[in-house]
Amino acid sequence: MSLLEVENLVVEFPTRRGTLRALDDVSFAIAPGEILGVVGESGAGKSLTGASIIGLLEPPGRVASGQIRLEGQRIDNLPHEQLRHIRGRKIGAIFQDPLTSLNPLYTVGRQLVETIRTHLPVSAAEARARAIALLQDTGIPAPEQRIDHYPHQFSGGMRQRVVIALALAAEPQLIVADEPTTALDVSIQAQIIQLLKNICTSRGAAVMLITHDMGVIAETCDRVAVMYAGRVAEIGPVHEVINQPAHPYTAGLMACIPDMDAERERLAQIDGAMPRLNAIPQGCAFNPRCPQVFERCRVQRPGLLPAGATQAACWLHDAARQEAA
């Protein structure tokens, strides 16, 4: 059974000029121990998806319809107090900026111990021992001393390790990592990705890794969901999505990325830009920029259709059409 199921999730922002639909009918599932990547450009709705799962949607944003289920139990309509118990205990979170996710006034040890004791029935001494072990596991040298240091005494990479330790403190089954390496330099980024992957595998935690960096996805994830304008454009095993993208947007996105292996005089480009939330075109949201657009794309919105090893929200993969062709 899936650990997390997101079904037809719709997130709306009521504004004075009408309601904006930031997430529109998003569905996916994460199996226990699996790493699912969520990729897309700014404003595609990746972070909102993560925020809805951990119950940290900023008002006035609200889940308008759809369900989020953790181990079969609905968590999107839980009262605040109950959600707090799940957040941290069952779902850990890692955010982009390690400096703002730590309290600058407390030592990292105090923050770890507090998190551990909130969720697990252990004594203070035991919690401290666990905290030291966590810091050790996340690769922080001399954890016995470092535990009593304040966040500003750590470098960016070390802080992100502390944040990972904090997310893992109560042994959650799911980690939502929102751009965990974006604020870091490439050499540190490689270390953190490796750490995240190893530590989650060894503890059997599933990860939802939100990032705009396709390289990070390629290296880390089992499956990937590509988002566009608040919808899932394509979802499938990472190797297939990268090498044989089924959705024209995924294909365009892949071609835009400067390649380290091949040299090209010009980069392929997708003309135009992602539509604003108040001007999402009818039918497929990608149709004004799509090189393979046809009549149906402009009127009817495609759902996720099977396309080889992946699923793509694109009429090109409609079974009836393919038979006709």
Next chain:
Amino acid sequence: MNAPALNQEVSQEGAGAQPLVRAHDLARTFDVSPPWLNRMLEGKPRQLLHAVDGVSFEIEQGTTLALVGESGCGKSTVARLLVGLYQPTRGSFAFDGQDAHAAFQGPQARAMRRRIQMIFQDPYASLNPRWLVEDIIAEPLREHGILSDKAQTRERVGQLLESVGLAAADMAKYPHQFSGGQRQRISIARALASEPQFLVCDEPTSALDVSVQAQVLNIMKDLQRARGLTYLFISHNLAVVRHVSDQVGVMYLGRLVELADKRALFGSPRHPYTRMLLDAIPKMHDTGRARTPVQGEVPNPLNPPPGCAFNPRCPFANDRCRSERPQLLGTGGARVACHAVQEGRI
């Protein structure tokens, strides 16, 4: 003074004979000492940060030099030295055979600035939100006395906007009406207004999404081809650098550790740091491949290690690396600052 005529004369002469840009032993030190009272009472010493410490390179007209490195390696300081936003502590920068820093301070400052322009990283912060795009792009035209007639200025602004793939009618809008990629194009149009020969681009696409990045990089390449522009391109993204550059300089803690032609650098990287950087890039089509990332982090630039600054992270470091600072040596296409390479150990 007849600036345009002078411009052309010098540049034609400069094109064949010598590189357009020649930086020699450029250095910039910042004083980050605690305040005077603290130094007196607590006995703290003066502290100097060597942001750029002896960087030399040349850029031929019409080509691109890319500088790469991690945060704090001094690449942006080099950019600011070249456009005259900082004065160097040591070293010289010759532009078209002329001492640029002397020019920046003398009566020639305006003429020099006209020929060297900069594109900044953040297109949200580098355009005045209260100005119309027309005024933003026309400012250099007026400032440098290129055009004063209103109708002519407007026509020129329209041409500039069209050259970066926007519509002439966009000049009647404010920056907030544009997306990030479009704003960066406005920055490019503004930089091009004074018809510079040399553009210093400090992470011009880092704030942009990949599909928009591709659009901006293509425009920059097209403009280079059409106008023979020379670029200094600063980035931390090696894949982007590979795409745009002719020559690449890798910086680490204020110094160049490797300076080579693009093909040499990406084909056979020699400095251990360059190899580490190349290895740190996730490979797209090699899914699930595990890497062994280099351990350690960039040391504190206030207190760099003695000898080669990279020695604490370097798998090839020996005693010489820990005591003696390597010089950037080598011939032609590739120059490396590494004892191990020079001794033939790697």
